[in-house]
Every structure is written in structure tokens, then in C-alpha cells.
Amino acid sequence: MGEEQEDRKPASSAAAVFDAEAANGLVGELRGSFRSGRTRSYEWRVGQLKAIWRMCDEHEKDVVDALALDLSKPELESVVYELGMVKGSCKTALKELKHWVRPEKTKTGLATFPSSAEIVSEPLGVVLIISAWNYPVLLALDPVIGAIAAGNAVVLKPSEIAPATSSVLAKLVAKFLDCSSIRVVEGGVPETTALLAQKWDKIFYTGNGHVGRIVMAAAAKHLTPVVLELGGKCPVVVDSGINLQVATRRIIAGKWGSNNGQTCVSADYIITTKDYAPKLVDSLKKEIERFYGKKPLESKDISRIVNSNHFARLTKLVDEDKISDKIVYGGERDKDSLRISPTILVDVPQDSLIMNEEIFGPLLPILTVNKIEESFDLINSRPNPLAAYLFTNNKELKERFVMSVSAGGITINDITVHLAVHTLPFGGVGESGLGSYHGKFSFDAFSHKKAVLYRGFAGDATLRYPPYTKTKLRILKAFVTGDIWGAIRALLGWA
Structure with a gap:
């Protein structure tokens, strides 16, 4: 949200060792955890969401102090607009997650009769979240909540322009969350560049349009979908x-x-x-x-x-x-x-x-x-x-x-x-962004909507099989267009 990735500070000597090789190893490790099915269970998702709540609740002072160092942010703004909104997102996800993960039943048509269908929300895989400095807690953890709720493994890159908050987030995430599936990478341009060179299943970026274009170009090399939360003159x-x-x-x-x-x-x-x-x-x-x-x-x-x-x-x-x-x-x-x-x-x-x-x-x-x-x-x-x-x-x-x-x-x-x-x-829309989140929209942003059609072996019609005839053409044409009376007339041989 806003102008991210500008005025970058040099990374520390310890952080400088995170290069493309290290990034590749990290992604590989998280992908192995994801493929094991660890993050898919409802219990794992709920456990991680509850841990984020506890993290914000038990370490409120640490976060408030960090925000004061980075931005001189008043305590009320830190508690209400950062931690409070993160906890609100956790509460919404915990309350609604059973409904979100439940397959959505949908109608089928004459062309597949008899059949049933549903839409299954499945996690995308290993996702990268790059957050901004102006709300360095909210804009880091809010999308992480959506990614976890959807069952993904996550790498969070906090903004180095808010270094105190970045450091606190790295320590707290390592302490409270499952490090086999959720990691924080601190640093600046070199670290972000190394991360963007990897193949992700989704990239979520909050910042400005200039860096948004860089993120989108990097994602395009792997056909990785993106969410870009940018800015604009409101x-x-x-x-x-x-x-x-x-x-x-x-x-x-x-x-x-x-x-x-x-x-x-x-x-x-x-x-x-x-x-x-x-x-x-x-x-x-x-x-x-x-x-x-x-x-x-x-x-x-x-x-x-x-x-x-x-x-x-x-x-x-x-x-x-x-x-x-x-x-x-x-x-x-x-x-x-x-x-x-x-x-x-x-x-x-x-x-x-x-x-x-x-x-x-x-x-x-x-x-x-x-x-x-x-x-x-x-x-x-x-x-x-x-x-x-x-x-x-x-x-x-x-x-x-x-x-x-x-x-x-x-x-x-x-x-x-x-x-x-x-x-x-x-x-946003146009130059102000691509994609959306918050509440269930966060869950959807990190999910693939998988179409599933169920059929039995009864009612197998020979109409779809060769040899093709004009009668079959008339009947199937009526079926695929949903013209039930036209299909009946064709079956009865009526003109």
C-alpha cells in the first residue's frame, strides 16, 4: 500500500549471504513441506491462525515499540490500525474457514446429464509475499493470513525501510509459526532480487507501480500469477x-x-x-x-x-x-x-x-x-x-x-x-493494482478454484459417439445450447 522499495538501506553482512542459491534452497524446502500435505489440513491452518493471534496479543508492546522506532507511529494507530486489524482478519478466518474450504456445489446442464459438480478450493503451493513499510505489520500479516487459510507454504519479505518492525516480525514468526512451511526473509534489493528469480505459485506485492512492474516481469518468466496492491492519487x-x-x-x-x-x-x-x-x-x-x-x-x-x-x-x-x-x-x-x-x-x-x-x-x-x-x-x-x-x-x-x-x-x-x-x-484497478484481498477474498486470492464433475456409468448415450448423423447433430446441438424442447423434438424425429 503505497511507495515501497524506495530509499533502500544496505543489507547487513549476515543478510547478504541470502543469494539466488539460498533462495532456491528455501523454496525447495518449502515445496517439499507443501507436497507432504502438511499445510493442507484444516487443523494446521487453524493452528497457525491462532498462533498469529497469540503473537500479536502477547507481543503487542514489542510491535508498538518497533513501529515507534520506524515511523514514530502513535500507539493508538499501531494497536488499532495494525495489530487490531490483523487480529480482526484472524478472527474472520477462524470463524469462516470451515465454510471457505467446503466444496461449492453447482448446477450441471443437459450435455452431461446425469451428473453433479462442485468447485473445490485448493492451495496454490508456495507463495511469496512482499510487503510495504507504511503499515509494516498489517500489510505483512494480513495477506499471510489469507495464504495460510488457503493452505499454502509462505515466504514473507518485510520491508527493509521499516527495519525494526522487519526484525520483530522475523523473530516472532520464527517463534510462533511452523518454520517448515512459513519463513521470513529480511533484506533489501539483493534478497528481493534473489527471491523474484525463483518459481513461485503466486506473488503478492504491496508497493508502488515502478516496482510492481519489476515484480510482474519476474513473475511472467514462470507464468506466475500475481496480486499487485499499488497506489495512486485518491x-x-x-x-x-x-x-x-x-x-x-x-x-x-x-x-x-x-x-x-x-x-x-x-x-x-x-x-x-x-x-x-x-x-x-x-x-x-x-x-x-x-x-x-x-x-x-x-x-x-x-x-x-x-x-x-x-x-x-x-x-x-x-x-x-x-x-x-x-x-x-x-x-x-x-x-x-x-x-x-x-x-x-x-x-x-x-x-x-x-x-x-x-x-x-x-x-x-x-x-x-x-x-x-x-x-x-x-x-x-x-x-x-x-x-x-x-x-x-x-x-x-x-x-x-x-x-x-x-x-x-x-x-x-x-x-x-x-x-x-x-x-x-x-x-486496485488499472495502474492502482491487480487482484484483491481481505476476508474471504484473501482466501480466494491464494486458492485455485478446481472444477470437479461427477458422473456414473448409467445413462450412457450413443449420440456422442461415431458414426455421426444429421439426427445426432440436431439432438446434440439442442442439448449443448440447453434447448430441452428442441432436443425432445429431435429425438422424436419432429422437424
Whole structure:
């Protein structure tokens, strides 16, 4: 979710020994475990899911401390948005797994009568999960839960950009989970490259589009299916006639309260009308100050920028000459602490850097239009976002937004919270991603849906066998098209 695999740090000397040969050996070892049938049993899957729950429960402080080191992430965000959501995924999988693994009965047609059929979910095999740094626990363990629930052997590659969390995950997974079938590989580019050179049964990657293309190219060499959870510029359309205080509080919580904007589904820019923009800006200023005080750089309730490279990237966006006079709030920064205050800009040029890159930080441009309906064309003129949001009380506008805006997901009158609904798939479309997960969709992402048809030896019709005749042709044609009366007429010799 977001910008993964950038600003990589050198791997340690110990990690550097993990090369293509070591990766090949690891995959071979896990494939042997998978072929033994170890991971297929319902009991093994449940045992591993319960172990993840215990791991998160018993080592909450270790994880919270690691997230504080990597991102200065507030304890509430770490406990609720990382560990809490992982435990929620475990709970859903444990509750529903018996239903998920049960074969799905399906109908058959005249062409195979008499027969019965079902769809069997089987594990794919040995899968690779490459996670991101911005939610380094959630984005690592959530897909792992799906892979385990589906009965796979798993290699997890955490992000080296969150090294403390990566180290904690490696230690805890080794302690709590079955190491014969589930492993963690730490490291940076060399280790990831070695892993991608192997043949996997599925690769799940969370990060940015640039590395997503590298992952997809590596997977193509082995015809390996992929899930790509990428990013994009997620728009927020704000209509007039709404509860403005509630709307702005939700926007702030989903922007700066979600890892200080370093979230793939956070608000990347707002579109509202020229007339309504001043009211919106005033409300945002008031609520930001209420949340983070008059000196937000000193607030303990807001995360820092992950590292100096991302700090420099964000500084470059906001310091561009053509937008330097567009800042209406914020803009303060502290290079030493890697903090940038919540920053609002109004009417930035469409060709500015900030409008042509995923921001992934605390900067929020506001674009204005004459009529709110103009926002739809503006959104659709850009690559498909991972999420799109609309605040309105207008029923017709809601319907038009859902029907006309193409995005990975849509939330009306809130932002980011659709991630918490496990009955909804989470994934992108177009450049924002490929495939989806969460809840049963995670189980499905790591399963093969195997078609199974059952027939007996009775009712064997000679119609399908040579010698072929025109009568057989008429009858079989009616059968395969489901035309039961046509088949009867052909059997009776009626024209």
C-alpha cells in the first residue's frame, strides 16, 4: 500500500549471504513441506491462525515499540490500525474457514446429464509475499493470513525501510509459526532480487507501480500469477450542503491520522466548488488545530516521514516555484525530526509535480471547479485511483459517482474506512493494482478454484459417439445450447 522499495538501506553482512542459491534452497524446502500435505489440513491452518493471534496479543508492546522506532507511529494507530486489524482478519478466518474450504456445489446442464459438480478450493503451493513499510505489520500479516487459510507454504519479505518492525516480525514468526512451511526473509534489493528469480505459485506485492512492474516481469518468466496492491492519487469530492464539521474531521483522520498521509488510500487531493472552497479550508484549519494543536510538528499524535529520502521528495513537491504561493495552511517542516506539518494548498496547477505524483505524505491540494459534476471528468482523466471518495447528501450525485468513477474502491461520506469491512474486496484497478484481498477474498486470492464433475456409468448415450448423423447433430446441438424442447423434438424425429 503505497511507495515501497524506495530509499533502500544496505543489507547487513549476515543478510547478504541470502543469494539466488539460498533462495532456491528455501523454496525447495518449502515445496517439499507443501507436497507432504502438511499445510493442507484444516487443523494446521487453524493452528497457525491462532498462533498469529497469540503473537500479536502477547507481543503487542514489542510491535508498538518497533513501529515507534520506524515511523514514530502513535500507539493508538499501531494497536488499532495494525495489530487490531490483523487480529480482526484472524478472527474472520477462524470463524469462516470451515465454510471457505467446503466444496461449492453447482448446477450441471443437459450435455452431461446425469451428473453433479462442485468447485473445490485448493492451495496454490508456495507463495511469496512482499510487503510495504507504511503499515509494516498489517500489510505483512494480513495477506499471510489469507495464504495460510488457503493452505499454502509462505515466504514473507518485510520491508527493509521499516527495519525494526522487519526484525520483530522475523523473530516472532520464527517463534510462533511452523518454520517448515512459513519463513521470513529480511533484506533489501539483493534478497528481493534473489527471491523474484525463483518459481513461485503466486506473488503478492504491496508497493508502488515502478516496482510492481519489476515484480510482474519476474513473475511472467514462470507464468506466475500475481496480486499487485499499488497506489495512486485518491480523490475526495466535497459537495456543499453537508455536515461540514463531520466531513472535515473524517478527512483529517483519513489523511493525517493515517500515518500522516503515508497511506495508499489516504486523500491525495480534494475537489470542491470555487464557492465552497473557503468554507472547507476554514473548517479544515479549525479541526486540524483542534486535533494537533497550534504546533503540529510537536504533536505526539502524528507520525513522522519515514526517512530522509521521502522527506526530500515531499519538500521538492511543495517547494516547486509554480505552487509556492498556493499554500494556505501549514508548510512547516523539521528536517532533523523528519516532520512536516499538515499542509493545505488551493488551486495548484494541473501540471505541477504535486498533481502528477502520488503524494504519500501530509500535503493536501484542493482543486476547485464551477460545478461539482465537473469533478467526475477530472478524476477519470487520470489513471484509476486505488480509492475515491465523495461527501454529499445528494442521492443522484452518489449514484452518478459510483457508476461513472472507476476506482479500486469507493466510500461515500467518509474516507479509508472501507478497508475495515472484510466482506468487501480490497484492491486496485488499472495502474492502482491487480487482484484483491481481505476476508474471504484473501482466501480466494491464494486458492485455485478446481472444477470437479461427477458422473456414473448409467445413462450412457450413443449420440456422442461415431458414426455421426444429421439426427445426432440436431439432438446434440439442442442439448449443448440447453434447448430441452428442441432436443425432445429431435429425438422424436419432429422437424
